[in-house]
Amino acid sequence: MQIIQNRRSFLTSAAAAGVFGFLGTTEQALAEPGPETTSVRLPRWIGGAYCWAGLYLAGELLRAEGFTDVRYVQGDPKVDQSVWIAHGETDFSVNYAPVHVSSIEAGIPIKVLGGLHSGCLELIANDSVDSIKDLRGKRVGVFDLDSAGYVFVALMAGYVGLDPVNDIDWIIVPNDETMANSFVEGKFDAFLGQPPVVQVLRPKKIGHTILNSTIDPPWSQHFCCMISVTEDYVNRYPVATKRVLRAIFKSADLCASDPALVARQLVDRGFVPSYEIALQTLNDIRYDRWHDYDAEASLRFYALRMQETGMIRSSPKEIIANGTDWRFVNELRRELKT
Structure with a gap:
């Protein structure tokens, strides 16, 4: 500490x-x-x-x-x-x-x-994913299955009818790797971005946002x-x-x-x-x-x-x-x- x-x-x-x-x-x-x-x-x-x-x-x-x-x-x-x-x-x-x-x-x-x-979260994906429903069978990067990234994406997936456990391939990113670099390297298809990752990737036009918690309900309403x-x-x-x-x-x-x-x-x-x-x-x-x-x-x-x-x-x-x-x-x- x-x-x-x-x-x-x-x-x-x-x-x-x-x-x-x-x-x-x-x-x-x-x-x-x-x-x-x-x-x-x-x-x-x-x-x-x-x-x-x-x-x-x-x-x-x-x-x-x-x-x-x-x-x-x-x-x-x-x-x-x-x-x-x-x-x-x-x-x-x-x-x-x-x-x-x-x-x-x-x-x-x-x-x-x-x-x-x-509104500080964005679900960022590659060109193979256009919506949350498209995450079926896709790889989603998370640091671990207790992390906020996993919880939020699992809740978003469940909200649109997916089974977070069986429909998504969760890729664990080692602590010594950054989520953005692993995404750029193609290790997974989507991940939940937060500041400053979103603000760094956006001007570089790396990936695209399929859900923005600032504007997309119901997440934007809470x-x-x-x-x-x-x-x-x-x-x-x-x-x-x-x-x-x-x-x-x-x-x-x-x-x-x-x-x-x-x-x-x-x-x-x-x-x-x-x-x-x-x-x-x-x-x-x-x-x-x-x-x-x-x-x-x-x-x-x-x-x-x-x-x-x-x-x-x-x-x-x-x-x-x-x-x-x-x-x-x-x-x-x-x-x-x-």
């Missing part, structure tokens, strides 16, 4: 200072009790995770919320970040909705608090990435939890309103290496959706799909009852209504 404490000033330009001044502590926040703790640990994926912009920019806003110890933690890059929060390495997590469902099913003590954004917190943190520090969530949502609003500024800040703060990819990712993703998409509906949708395909045994009702806490997002929607 690596902890990164960014000591450089976040406000590196007059424009950034003005924007973040405008996004400062709200009247509601000033009227609330101070946070029960001034420390919080958030996940960071060094050199990547372009779609975590809403989380990364929350750091400076958290200082306005009364936090003095804001740490971005890099866990073991060989495992999903759901393992980091399960092991107590981070207090919060931003992850795909189905990953949260799997964690709740496994009894991991987390609470999903709300959705962050929609959050792809959602925010969770450990049960221990939310139970001990409910005011702090709300303040963290408020900072993330205000950061998400900035991602939607000024993607160029956000992309520059992500690079200047060392969270991602490429301004161009960061800007394209921010333009592709819908960070404004937290205001009007129903987080519970999204989690229910994925839990039902996962139950139908045998990935989980719990019902959507049980998943929601055991692993969610919507009180903060409901308050913040009223408070930060635009």
Whole structure:
């Protein structure tokens, strides 16, 4: 586990200072009790995770919320970040909705608090595949059969009537290989792309998109990435939890309103290496959706799909009852209504 404490000033330009001044502590926040703790640990994926912009920019806003110890933690890059929060390495997590469902099913003590954004996934294929139904008998690349890539493609296949287990040839890509390179080399016919892979392949016209979660229903009608917190943190520090969530949502609003500024800040703060990819990712993703998409509906949708395909045994009702806490997002929607 690596902890990164960014000591450089976040406000590196007059424009950034003005924007973040405008996004400062709200009247509601000033009227609330101070946070029960001034420390919080958030996940960071060094050199990547372009779609975590809403989380990364929350750091400076958290200082306005009364936090003095804001740490971005890099866990073991060989495992999903759901393992980091399960092991107590981070207090919060931003992850795909189905990953949260799997964690709740496994009894991991987390609470999903709300959705962050929609639309960061594209199913990319070669010329032999024109639609998801065409995946019958085709090869799909995944890192393993527990990965988010497998889960999403299996759910998409099941949704159109395919049997994910028997109709698709799943090709396991070794950890030391990149999914994009393996696709270019012809090792499989399709794979699920996420930032920055999609943004790199698109201008090179490598493969084509057969499903875009930004625009293709029903996937576009739900959050792809959602925010969770450990049960221990939310139970001990409910005011702090709300303040963290408020900072993330205000950061998400900035991602939607000024993607160029956000992309520059992500690079200047060392969270991602490429301004161009960061800007394209921010333009592709819908960070404004937290205001009007129903987080519970999204989690229910994925839990039902996962139950139908045998990935989980719990019902959507049980998943929601055991692993969610919507009180903060409901308050913040009223408070930060635009």
